[in-house]
Amino acid sequence: MTAPLLTINDMSIIFTSPDEPDIEAVRQVDLTLTPGKTLALVGESGCGKSVTARAVLRLLDRNADIRTGEILFEGEGGKVDIARLKPDSDAMRAIRGAQVSMIFQEPMSSLSPVHTIGDQIDEIIILHERLTPRQARERTIALLDQVGVPGARERANAYPFELSGGLRQRAMIAMALACTPKLLIADEPTTALDVTTQAQILDLLRQLQDDYGMAMLFITHDLGVVAEIADEIAVMYLGDVVEQGDVFDVFRAPRHPYTQALMNSVPRLQRKAERERLSPIKGNVPSPKDRPQGCAFTSRCPFAFEPCADTRPARTSLPGDHVARCHLLTRTRAEAMA
Numbered sequence: 001m002t003a004p005l006l007t008i009n010d011m012s013i014i015f016t017s018p019d020e021p022d023i024e025a026v027r028q029v030d031l032t033l034t035p036g037k038t039l040a041l042v043g044e045s046g047c048g049k050s051v052t053a054r055a056v057l058r059l060l061d062r063n064a065d066i067r068t069g070e071i072l073f074e075g076e077g078g079k080v081d082i083a084r085l086k087p088d089s090d091a092m093r094a095i096r097g098a099q100v101s102m103i104f105q106e107p108m109s110s111l112s113p114v115h116t117i118g119d120q121i122d123e124i125i126i127l128h129e130r131l132t133p134r135q136a137r138e139r140t141i142a143l144l145d146q147v148g149v150p151g152a153r154e155r156a157n158a159y160p161f162e163l164s165g166g167l168r169q170r171a172m173i174a175m176a177l178a179c180t181p182k183l184l185i186a187d188e189p190t191t192a193l194d195v196t197t198q199a200q201i202l203d204l205l206r207q208l209q210d211d212y213g214m215a216m217l218f219i220t221h222d223l224g225v226v227a228e229i230a231d232e233i234a235v236m237y238l239g240d241v242v243e244q245g246d247v248f249d250v251f252r253a254p255r256h257p258y259t260q261a262l263m264n265s266v267p268r269l270q271r272k273a274e275r276e277r278l279s280p281i282k283g284n285v286p287s288p289k290d291r292p293q294g295c296a297f298t299s300r301c302p303f304a305f306e307p308c309a310d311t312r313p314a315r316t317s318l319p320g321d322h323v324a325r326c327h328l329l330t331r332t333r334a335e336a337m338a
């Protein structure tokens with residue numbers, strides 16, 4: 001078995017504000033990322049996916065605090081706990097952008113509008129690898145070519161606004177790969193693209209992962225994308241990872257009512273009968289300020305029973321590496337009512 005590249009243990013992230021109670025946006029999360037594998041982080045808006053990913057790069061807002069836990073990274077200089085590094089330290093800068101990089105839904109959040117894409121990629125290469133400008137440019141052209149930018153040598157001189165959305169996304173991926181990262185974090189990178197371009201970008205990421213052997217943390221709310229790209233899945237709800245495991249195991253037999261509800265709310269085009277039974281999840285995700293003391297999903301769960309509102313379910317191990325947090329896995333409803 002390949003050794004993990006990044007292990008998050010028991011990580012809780014709190015947002016503080018002078019006039020409001022603290023918000024626990026991420027609660028005791030455990031995740032493992034392995035070289036060559038993709039972990040999809042899934043859940044509705046506001047459940048803590050981006051906060052979890054940004055913690056790995058120490059790119060959290062100033063009012064955030066990693067209150068508990070560790071983020072163990074097998075870096076170039078040996079194992080380091082990212083949770084203990086200062087966000088602006090040299091050690092963190094050596095990891096961010098070089099060993100771990102990130103791509104976003106909106107390429108313009110990482111591309112500068114006033115520099116050519118070639119200049120921007122050259123700059124990163126020169127910063128981290130001490131090549132000459134000429135060598136860096138050759139590397140940039142090779143990267144743009146590898147990510148499928150046609151006419152890479154000429155396109156390197158283009159400004160982002162001169163490229164289509166799909167090409168901009170490819171340029172951002174080239175930039176993220178400039179220092180051959182060990183981990184690529186992808187935050188909804190295909191959400192804003194049309195389906196054809198989305199499929200091409202997913203293919204590209206899979207191909208690059210094969211070429212570079214990097215681990216990937218892929219944030220999405222789209223289970224179709226998970227099926228395309230992921231090896232493992234972690235389902236988040238209101239800051240909790242409620243279920244995680246091998247994609248095949250979780251898709252075949254989801255054990256948490258939230259995962260089940262998410263899957264029932266996705267249309268499967270090839271199965272008309274199932275589409276007719278499509279059921280959206282009732283209600284809305286509560287604000288983290290109103291989080292139930294027990295299971296985060298209690299207020300929307302059709303199976304909630306006596307312990308759910310007050311007692312947080314433990315992580316229950318299921319066959320394989322499948323884990324879920326639900327009282328139904330340890331007690332049946334009938335038992336609890338007896």
Ligand SMILES: Nc1ncnc2c1ncn2[C@@H]1O[C@H](COP(=O)(O)OP(=O)(O)OP(=O)(O)O)[C@@H](O)[C@H]1O
Pocket residue numbers: 015023025043044045046047048049050051052061063221288
């Ligand atoms: N600076 C902040 N101060 C207070 N709360 C914050 C701050 N940043 C994020 N949060 C809260 O943390 C929670 C998790 O947010 P996060 O952005 O991780 O959700 P998400 O699952 O990535 O959602 P989306 O899919 O919409 O990006 C949300 O309730 C959000 O309001």
